[in-house]
Amino acid sequence: MIRLKVNGRERSFSGDPDMPLLWYLRDTAGLTGTKFGCGMALCGACTVHKDGKPVRSCSVSMQAAAGSEITTIEGIAALHPVQKAWIAARVPQCGYCQTGQIMQAIALLQTNKHPTDAEIDQAMSGNICRCGTYQRIRAAIHQAAKEMA
Numbered sequence: 595m596i597r598l599k600v601n602g603r604e605r606s607f608s609g610d611p612d613m614p615l616l617w618y619l620r621d622t623a624g625l626t627g628t629k630f631g632c633g634m635a636l637c638g639a640c641t642v643h644k645d646g647k648p649v650r651s652c653s654v655s656m657q658a659a660a661g662s663e664i665t666t667i668e669g670i671a672a673l674h675p676v677q678k679a680w681i682a683a684r685v686p687q688c689g690y691c692q693t694g695q696i697m698q699a700i701a702l703l704q705t706n707k708h709p710t711d712a713e714i715d716q717a718m719s720g721n722i723c724r725c726g727t728y729q730r731i732r733a734a735i736h737q738a739a740k741e742m743a
Contacts, residue, residue, distance in 0.1 A: 596660045600625070601669030611657035615649075616640045618656055619666060627667035627693045631722075638721030641694035642666050648701040650720075667693040676700050679738035687725035695721050699735050708739055 596607040600623055607618060619625045619642070628651055631639030635650035642651045643665040670677070676699050686692045695718070702709060702717040709717065714732050723731065 596656050598659050598661060599663045601665060607656055609656070611655060611660075613656050614652050615642070615644075615654040615656060615659045615664065616651040618659075619651060619664070625666045625668050629690060629693060631691070631694070636720075636722075637691070638694040638698060639691050641697040641721065643697060643701060646701075646704070648698050665697075667697060670696070670700065674700065675741040676703065676734070676738040679734040679741065682737060683730045683734035685727050685730045685734050687727055691721060691723050695723065695731060699731070699738065702735065703739055703742060707743060709735065 596611060598605055598607070600619070605623065607622065609622075616628060616630060619628050620630070628642055629639040630652065631637035633652050635653035638650065640651040641648050643649070644654065644659065644662050646663070676696055680686065680692065680696060685695075698718055698721050702714065706713055706717075711732060714735050718731060
């Protein structure tokens with residue numbers, strides 16, 4: 595039996611320990627905000643927080659998630675400053691990558707309260723936006739940093 599905490603709620607899983615966390619979150623827990631993108635941890639669409647750090651849930655097995663605290667986009671407070679900044683900067687176009695982008699941005703701002711453009715670019719480099727909204731993402735992160743200060 596694998597036990598973990600998802601968005602503050604204790605959960606247990608008795609299935610395949612090699613199953614990716616992504617599929618547990620979406621198919622078993624019903625938390626569909628986390629998206630499948632590439633399945634190889636290259637695009638960032640499936641980013642969640644594992645014990646406060648961003649991870650690609652498509653490449654984290656349930657066994658590796660055992661005993662961890664997992665936070666998905668559904669576990670983020672309603673209208674977190676990053677989400678408010680995303681709306682104000684009109685970041686999303688198609689929106690598919692946005693939950694992963696937001697989770698990555700929140701993790702960045704938890705460790706770096708005032709990131710430079712270069713630090714934002716580096717932290718966000720593993721999150722791909724096919725619509726190319728990178729300048730708006732950077733602006734939204736700067737705005738959220740100001741609001742969170």
